[in-house]
Amino acid sequence: MEFKFGGSRFSFSFGFFAVVALYMLFDRTGIGVPAIAAVMLHEGGHILMMKLTGAKIDAMEFCPFGVRLQKRGMLGYGSEAAVYLGGVLTNALALLLALPWGGWNLFALSNLALIIFNLLPVGRLDGGQLLRLLLLRRLSPDHADLVRKWIGFLLLTPLFGAAFLLLPAGNYTLLFTAGYLALTLLRE
Secondary structure (H helix, E strand, O other), rough: EEEEEEOOEEEEEEHHHHHHHHHHHHHOOOOOHHHHHHHHHHHHHHHHHHHHHHEEEEEEEOOEEEEEEEEEEEOOOOHHHHHHHHHHHHHHHHHHHHHHHHHHOOOHHHHHHHHHHHOOOOOOOHHHHHHHHHHOOOOHHEEEEEEHHHHHHHHHHHHHHHHHHHHHHHHOOHHHHHHHHHHHHHHH
């Protein structure tokens, strides 16, 4: 499904709806709705920072493993960093506002998980993009990408180790997540 609104293209893949439906269907913890709300806040934070920095949203793609924002043109290093930090900062604000009312409830935990996950310096995650911006200040784009890829794989090694430790308990989430991040690094 695809449509245009305000000069931007919005597309939703079948896989996006399938993943959301399966997630909600098999969610026994009740974290599904709070997690989706935290993700929406995260993406809203990126969009807000894009607006504040003057970036134009060319497309927003809802894919099985996340939302991709494509902007028109390039921004300076500071503005780019602000856009990548926008989602995490929005989740941090939501976490700080949620704690006094509900303590460590599912919404607060969802926001904390998104903060930690998105700050990982791996691939297309916000932390990976921030690392790339930092490396580009000293290295050529090719060298920056190579260093970022090595850092990503070094970080994924203990994640895979932890994932295999969780397998006997029937927890496959970390293994799927680490595998997905490794594939994104290989595809870059």
